[in-house]
Amino acid sequence: MSTGEELHEQAEHASHGEPFNKRVAATMAMIAAALALVSVLGHMATTEELLLQQKSSDQWAYYQAKSIRRYESEVARDILQSLAKADAAASYTKKATQYREDQNGIQKEAQKLQTESEFSGRKARRYHFGELLLEIAIVLSSLAILTHREAMFWFAVVCGAGGVAVAASVLVVA
Numbered sequence: 001m002s003t004g005e006e007l008h009e010q011a012e013h014a015s016h017g018e019p020f021n022k023r024v025a026a027t028m029a030m031i032a033a034a035l036a037l038v039s040v041l042g043h044m045a046t047t048e049e050l051l052l053q054q055k056s057s058d059q060w061a062y063y064q065a066k067s068i069r070r071y072e073s074e075v076a077r078d079i080l081q082s083l084a085k086a087d088a089a090a091s092y093t094k095k096a097t098q099y100r101e102d103q104n105g106i107q108k109e110a111q112k113l114q115t116e117s118e119f120s121g122r123k124a125r126r127y128h129f130g131e132l133l134l135e136i137a138i139v140l141s142s143l144a145i146l147t148h149r150e151a152m153f154w155f156a157v158v159c160g161a162g163g164v165a166v167a168a169s170v171l172v173v174a
Contacts, residue, residue, distance in 0.1 A: 021145055024153050028141040031160040035134040038167040042127030045120050045170075052117035059110030063103055070099035123170045130167030133159050 077092035140156035143149075 020148060024141050024145050027157060028138055031134055031137045031141065034164050035131060035138065038127055038131045038134060042124055042131055045124035045127055049117050049120035049124055052113050052120055056110050056113035056117055059106055059113060063106040063110060066099050066103045066106060070096050073099060126170050127167050130163040133163030133166060137163060
């Protein structure tokens with residue numbers, strides 16, 4: 001092959017590669033925008049999970065405090081009953097009953113917060129998995145530009161679409 005023919009072939013290859021590079025670059029920009037959005041949503045869901053987890057822990061600590069107070073009231077009641085001080089013992093019986101009722105409400109709230117935290121955690125994991133697929137799509141797009149392989153580009157598109165689909169599945173679950 002002569003030098004002129006080779007230059008002509010390279011020129012044709014370059015002119016054909018240019019639209020491909022532009023198409024891949026535009027796709028990469030869209031994937032990067034989706035990645036930014038999914039990443040922020042993932043961080044928000046993780047923060048929400050941690051906040052709810054902390055609130056749940058606070059409720060369980062409050063539950064434990066009420067449990068201790070109830071136990072102390074029951075001990076005081078038992079001591080006063082053994083000393084034949086029925087009037088004073090009745091007051092501690094009422095307190096112990098009130099603490100037990102309070103505990104039931106606190107326990108329900110703690111369990112509700114714990115369930116919400118777990119739900120937020122599942123959402124966060126979906127967002128993070130979608131984020132991972134979008135990051136892989138960007139890497140594959142870069143490789144497609146470097147290697148000029150159409151198949152690599154389409155694999156990147158599939159990964160990007162998968163990442164968006166996984167992240168969007170949070171809306172279906174919610």
